[in-house]
Amino acid sequence: QVQLVESGGGLVQAGGSLRLSCAASGSIFNTNVMGWGRQAPGKAREVVAGVTRAGTIMYADPVKGRFTISRDNAKNTISLQMNSLKPEDTAVYYCYADNQDIARRFWGQGTQVTVSS
Secondary structure, rough: EEEEEEEOEEEEOOOOOEEEEEEEEEEOEEEEEEEEEOOOOOOOOOEEEEEEEOOOOOOHHHHHHHHOEEEEOOEEEEEEEOOOOOHOOOOOEEEEEEEOOEEEEEEEEOOOEEEEO
């Protein structure tokens, strides 16, 4: 099992910035990819960014150039710096970690991000 705890959500005006953090614990030694997903009301959850243990990064098109993911393997944490936020970025943001041995994705409890226009 992997436990993930997010922090850093909140309310911000359009054009503003927020930084999300996620701390991982438990069976994290066999996790490779960690990242962030989000779910807006009435929509399916989508992955917005991911990073491998080696540092390979991917971003979903809607957030490229605005969001930056980072990972600290020594501290078992990842962060998401979100700049130039838009109202359409409003969602619950979830941290995730992929356990490659059992091919399972673990999710955190989520943190609300609200961007006002």
